[in-house]
Amino acid sequence: MNNEKLKEYIETFLDYLLDVRGYSEVSVTTYEIALRQMSGVSHFYEEDGISVLDITPFRFNIVKNSKKTIVKKLSAVRSFVKYLEDQCNIPVKLIADESIKVPQSLPKPIEEQYIEEVLAKANVEEKLLISMLYGLGLRISELSGLKLEDIKGEWIQIHGKGNKVRELPLMKSLQKLIGVYMDQNGPKRYLFEKGNAPMNAAQLRYKLTKLFKKEGLKVTPHQLRHSFATHLLNHGARIADVSELLGHETMATTQVYTKLGSVKKMQEYMSAHPLADKNL
Template identity: 45%
Template sequence: MKTDSTTMKKQINNQIKEFLKYLEEIRGYSDLTIKSYDETLREAFLNHKESEAAKNIEIFQEDKNRIFNLMPYRIKIASLNSKTISKKLSAIRSFAKYLNDKGERVVVRADDSIKIAKTLPKPISHKIITEALLLAEPFERLIVTMFYALGVRISELASLETKDLSQGWIRVFGKGSKQRDMPLLPMLEEMLNDYLSLSKQKKFIFEKNGEKLSENSLRYIVIKVFKRVNIKVSPHQLRHSYATELLNNNAPIADVSELLGHSSMATTQIYTKLGSALKQKNYDKAHPLCGADK
């Protein structure tokens, strides 16, 4: 029994490694996403002491199917918030699907979805972004402007190469290595050209010691810039700001969806809901009848 358990753990460990390699090389997932998947799968399948073995996903054979019973693991993570639980379950589902696609017959049990409260993105106003940019150093200003003017993900900005630049355009590689050509504002193109003329890139636009600048470094720069105007801002909020400003100024949703690199327009529609929420808030403030019952 112990030998079988050891063999099974080795098999799962090898399959997790293969799966993570697939996510990186074939699907083009970011380092941060791969790390999250790795941590979840090892927590769920492997990283437990003997006394905690009952908290692992239960694996057994039934006819020709390999069963993943998630119930013990779900009980273990039940105290976490619903969004975290959903992400962990999604990683396990993706792993099971990968194994099935490779020819195994894996059945996942106790896999009921959980409801997550939908939250609207929180964009930063153009006024606040402008104030922060006035206080930024030239390199910081370039980083923040690229997030705001291009609406790129942090992984996309980190991966930009000098060869991706052409006059008036920049090529961005998104999730799953999907590429899209983004228009460069003249002021942003000028900032980029000035920066590149003074630096010595080997490959990536933003480098340190010959390697691309890490996502954590880019995130820290954004946080530092906005800290000067007493607000905490993430790079992803600047992406939200980009989308919201375009839609609020009547850009077609299909164009915005393409610029954001969304695979489905349904993902972009959350920003139209945000616009409706802002309109409602402004209406409540402005119309005299809104205060009649207060």
């Protein structure tokens, strides 16, 4: 199932509104505009026999619309989903259709360019420290307890909160970096060691904050985890996948990230689009 299938469903829905429900052409056009905008950026896929419609990217796109416009567009999406379920007998799980309130205490993500600049000046151990937190979205406690036996080729096994275990894919570049680091440092049991014991969270946190402080940045390990999630979502990753990578129990926890990049995304759009400075 893909977005082409989604567009086909939308066409049948619009015909249904016009021919069966007797909606006016003006009303149908309103639905059409909202649903075409949604289908152009959202994710539509099948999981465990259920169709999933993740409209997170759509929410990014309409975040600066008036509240009334957002309500109308989301209403069009919900009506479409109800049509699929009631008229087509297609069960649909709709993701990110509710308003998300971001806690004020949520750390701001770090700009991608700043992370890249620090990585460019870091030594092998420092690069690995940043890459494990930012490249995998690990908690600092998870990194502290990471054993060499948990690294299995292209995958890594993470022991998270509540003794829950999740498998994460290792990027080729990170696999290579781990290999270089192990050749240089020769850890025996844990990836980051001091003596015969693993470096604790405080030791790793100190190394990280000191590293970014050199560049005039105040950064915490938790901020790198937030940046991992936010940057993935900003680049189009599915919220369900990001939630699984983070080890969240529910996607509701992950959804707070859907608002983090919205203001910056809108600013970039307003400055980059050819029509942004035109008086239409």
